[in-house]
Amino acid sequence: MNDIRTNYEKWYEGDSYYWGKEPAAFCDELAALCPPDKSKKVLDIGCGEGKDAVYMARLGYDVTAFDLTENGVRKTLKLAEMQGVQLNAFVDDINTFRLNENFDIVYSTGTIQYLFDENKAGFFDKVRRLTKTGGLAFFNVFVEKPFLDLPPDWDKEEKMWKSGELFSFLADWKFRRIDEVIFEDNSNGMPHYHCMDTVICEKMND
């Protein structure tokens, strides 16, 4: 088992939720663009302990979610049960997963930095195939800046992306929002800065 699998399995072991249970604001942003109902399908790639996947199920989407960690998936299913919703969650790897479904929203936050370089182009081809025409994709990724140090809890399997690299993989989608922001983070009790690229885009055609 490699280090990153070990780290997240360990961080997710206990009863408390490492990332909390509050959903990211992006979920409401997506819901405003693609109003939820049971016929709308969402895929959450790298769902962690499920805070966003479960929230989207609560909003009314039909949600599928996966993460590399068994503890993350177990806690995603537990959170769904506690909040009275159902979703499909399983262990899988962003580098190798296969799905034969189409989704209205393909969503991934804080995870694509675990894509191996050689898998990036194939991953975005897969995202294109998995997204319905007119459907949305949401991604964010940490990008390198010469004036920012690596975060203190950065894992050796995580890879900083280049500024704008994420947007280039989605260049023929319609951008609904793109931005690059620098923000302060206090994870692990050590204040530090990240630079993050974010995109919400719409698939125009096959």
Ligand SMILES: C[S@@+](CC[C@H](N)C(=O)[O-])C[C@H]1O[C@@H](n2cnc3c(N)ncnc32)[C@H](O)[C@@H]1O
């Ligand atoms: C920063 S966390 C974000 C979790 C979740 N999206 C959230 O916002 O709460 C990154 C997640 O990526 C998952 N991860 C790391 N490598 C992965 C891989 N190769 N395939 C799938 N998930 C992976 C980790 O287990 C972890 O849950």
